[in-house]
Amino acid sequence: xxxxxxxxxxxxxxxxxxxxxxxxxxxxxxxxxxxxxxxxxxxxxxxxxxxxxxxxxxxxxxxxxxxxxxxxxxxxxxxxxxxxxxxxxxxxxxxxxxxxxxxxxxxxxxxxxxxxxxxxxxxxxxxxxxxxxxxxxxxxxxxxxxxxxxxxxxxxxxxxxxxxxxxxxxxxxxxxxxxxxxxxxxxxxxxxxxxxxxxxxxxxxxxxxxxxxxxxxxxxxxxxxxxxxxxxxxxxxxxxxxxxxxxxxxxxxxxxxxxxxxxxxxxxxxxxxxxxxxxxxxxxxxxxxxxxxxxxx
Numbered sequence: 001x002x003x004x005x006x007x008x009x010x011x012x013x014x015x016x017x018x019x020x021x022x023x024x025x026x027x028x029x030x031x032x033x034x035x036x037x038x039x040x041x042x043x044x045x046x047x048x049x050x051x052x053x054x055x056x057x058x059x060x061x062x063x064x065x066x067x068x069x070x071x072x073x074x075x076x077x078x079x080x081x082x083x084x085x086x087x088x089x090x091x092x093x094x095x096x097x098x099x100x101x102x103x104x105x106x107x108x109x110x111x112x113x114x115x116x117x118x119x120x121x122x123x124x125x126x127x128x129x130x131x132x133x134x135x136x137x138x139x140x141x142x143x144x145x146x147x148x149x150x151x152x153x154x155x156x157x158x159x160x161x162x163x164x165x166x167x168x169x170x171x172x173x174x175x176x177x178x179x180x181x182x183x184x185x186x187x188x189x190x191x192x193x194x195x196x197x198x199x200x201x202x203x204x205x206x207x208x209x210x211x212x213x214x215x216x217x218x219x220x221x222x223x224x225x226x227x228x229x230x231x232x233x234x235x236x237x238x239x240x241x242x243x244x245x246x247x248x249x250x251x252x253x254x255x256x257x258x259x260x261x262x263x264x265x266x267x268x269x270x271x272x273x274x275x276x277x278x279x280x281x282x283x284x285x286x287x288x289x290x291x292x293x294x295x296x297x
Contacts, residue, residue: 009194009218015186018219019226022182022277025175026230027237030270032175034238036168037266043161054131055148056088056119056138067117074141075119082134084127091118179277183219183284190215191292198293212289216282223281227274234270238262 058067072090079088131147138145198211
């Protein structure tokens with residue numbers, strides 16, 4: 001019976017490129033999965049935060065004149081009389097500063113800017129109001145008032161998120177196909193290089209399945225090692241993205257990117273990539289060897 005490692009696959013220079021190619025594919029797949037999952041989680045967070053809310057905008061007067069406080073009070077009183085509204089509150093200076101901080105920084109004096117008055121409206125759970133009807137009612141006491149329901153903006157955001165997620169899934173599928181082709185090429189090259197040894201172990205009683213096991217576990221080890229390298233690279237990139245989103249690129253700079261948060265399902269998928277790629281390499285190498293040897297006389 002043949003011994004456990006009769007084929008010198010570890011000294012085969014033809015597959016030295018395979019771990020690095022797998023590392024690059026795992027890295028790209030992790031970025032695609034992480035980006036898609038993070039965007040999906042961010043959209044769900046925005047939806048939860050904006051669902052059931054309206055924003056009422058009272059524009060400034062001619063030549064940028066400030067909105068009279070009595071007009072604001074009249075609008076708030078009108079909103080308080082509507083049954084479907086749970087709460088209505090005018091945004092103060094600190095709240096406006098937080099809204100504008102990603103674009104203008106934390107040190108901007110919002111009181112010096114010609115901003116309209118914004119009123120945050122919270123609807124009662126399960127109830128909905130028509131923004132146009134509400135705006136018409138408010139214009140009686142505050143001419144020029146507009147109401148934003150965020151619904152159309154959220155719909156566009158969801159469509160964009162679905163397109164990005166579809167693109168990320170397509171990238172992962174293509175990477176998987178490239179991995180399969182790479183393992184097939186490397187395995188066939190190894191079979192051609194070690195053809196004399198394969199014939200010898202056949203003569204001493206080794207089966208095709210035995211030869212396939214040697215190639216499959218060799219491919220498994222190479223893919224797992226390369227996948228581990230790619231995973232480390234991806235984790236470093238995730239850390240850099242998270243730091244950039246929170247701190248900005250320069251000291252004292254306001255972060256412009258949304259917070260990078262990967263949900264649990266995203267972490268599971270990313271961390272499982274090296275093992276998945278190793279299993280793909282194992283199955284592909286085994287089937288390639290068995291099919292190739294099966295065609296030989």
